Amino acid sequence: CTNAPNTEEDAANIVVGFSQSGTESNWRKRHTESILDELGKEGYEVLYRNGFMNQDRQIQDMRTFIAYKVDFIVFTPIVENGWDAVLLEAKDAGIPVIIVDRHIRTKEEDLYLTHIGSSFKAEGNRAGLYITNHFQNSSQSTVNILEMKGLANTSPTNFRSEGFMEVISRDSRISITASLEGDFIRSKAKDVFRNYIKENGWEDIDVLYSHNDEMTLGILEIMEENGIVPGQDIIIVTIDGQAEMIENLRAGKVNSVVECNPNAGWYVRNTIKRYLNGNTIPDEIYMPETVFSDKGNLDSIPPRDY
Ligand code: GYE
Structure with missing residues (x-):
């Protein structure tokens, strides 16, 4: 120097x-x-x-x-x-x-x-741990997860997926059944999610794992418009910890907020x-x-x- x-x-x-x-x-x-x-x-x-x-x-x-x-x-x-x-x-x-x-x-x-x-990998691990713990004593034979990913070719997206998979793969009942790309943007995630639901309906989603709060906020709107009770009908894990999401956690609309x-x-x-x-x-x-x-x-x- x-x-x-x-x-x-x-x-x-x-x-x-x-x-x-x-x-x-x-x-x-x-x-x-x-x-x-x-x-x-x-x-x-x-x-x-x-x-x-x-x-x-x-x-x-x-x-x-x-x-x-x-x-x-x-x-x-x-x-x-x-x-x-x-x-x-x-x-x-x-x-x-x-x-x-x-x-x-x-x-x-x-x-x-x-x-x-x-450590984006640690964030993914923490998200996965919430899910494996939550379903540990459940009698459900399968747990289907919809993953809303962030922007492609970015380390938070890659590591958040990798860290999450690492943990959920320990329980053979739990798997990601759909993986969508919302680019970390609320409006994009909302569109992509709405299209997915049009084609596939709600039956297959036990869990939403979303790579950031903005995308989660968009998806929450769609759930509420459709009479789905977030946090109960669908277990939700989201990453970031924006003030609004902490309020949603307190209100029981999301189940776990992994802080970034x-x-x-x-x-x-x-x-x-x-x-x-x-x-x-x-x-x-x-x-x-x-x-x-x-x-x-x-x-x-x-x-x-x-
Ligand atoms: O999670 C998200 C933002 O790169 C870790 O980018 C960051 C992510 C963060 O848009 O909200």
């Missing part, structure tokens, strides 16, 4: 380019605010760009940061693949890149300083500070998260503003 600025005066002039993938969920909006707030507290200048869920746009945004000669790039990739060229450009320009939230796959070495995010922690800002701020002070940065930084369910203490869930 010989070329890292290390006086307080230098640090005050730090410019950070922040390329966010989009604004598709309340979770995402909180994630953005958290990073902007914390970097602001440190007195860094932040150039923020919203990628509007478009990879080319995010690549353009990062090229702008490189041309501007920012000191750091904070980058929240929309998908896993296709970033090597722009990250090589950042590397050649000597700009450290901090990847936040979703993971990337690269063919080149050392394209970024660190990755800060959740959007508050990455402090970790990003701390990583930049430590880097500027010449400390070694770990390759992977996991953020703490938990799970809430109708089998736990609903009064002790910390309040949230997203």
Whole structure:
């Protein structure tokens, strides 16, 4: 870290380019605010760009940061693949890149300083555990699950599926009978789900496993329109933990909310500070998260503003 600025005066002039993938969920909006707030507290200048869920746009945004000669790039990739060229450009320009939230796959070495995010696999495991526990003593001979996946070619979608399968496969009665793609977007999930129901009806769904709260909110509307009692007729496990979903959990409309922690800002701020002070940065930084369910203490869930 010989070329890292290390006086307080230098640090005050730090410019950070922040390329966010989009604004598709309340979770995402909180994630953005958290990073902007914390970097602001440190007195860094932040150039923020919203990628509007478009990879080319995010690549353009990062090229702008490189041309501007920012000191750091904070980058929240929309998908896993296709970033090597722009990250090589950042590397050649000597700009450290901090990847936040979703993971990337690269063919080149050392394209970024660190990755800060959740263990999406652990989230999938927690979702699966709720289901295996729930049906443990049930006399049902089969448990059919409809999975509403997030966006394809993203690590939360892949790991949330993998972690979930790992756990439910321990009980041979339990299986995923339909897997749909809702892209983490409420309106998309609603359309896809409605079409599925038109073709297949409701009989085959014992459980809904949804990769994020926004999609769950869309599906809840369809259930209620059709006289299905969510949380009873269909057991629901959802990921994120937005305030509205915690209310639904308290109201018994969903059964388990697996938390995904959007508050990455402090970790990003701390990583930049430590880097500027010449400390070694770990390759992977996991953020703490938990799970809430109708089998736990609903009064002790910390309040949230997203
Ligand atoms: O669960 C979802 C958001 O990438 C982990 O993206 C994130 C996911 C989060 O749209 O709500």
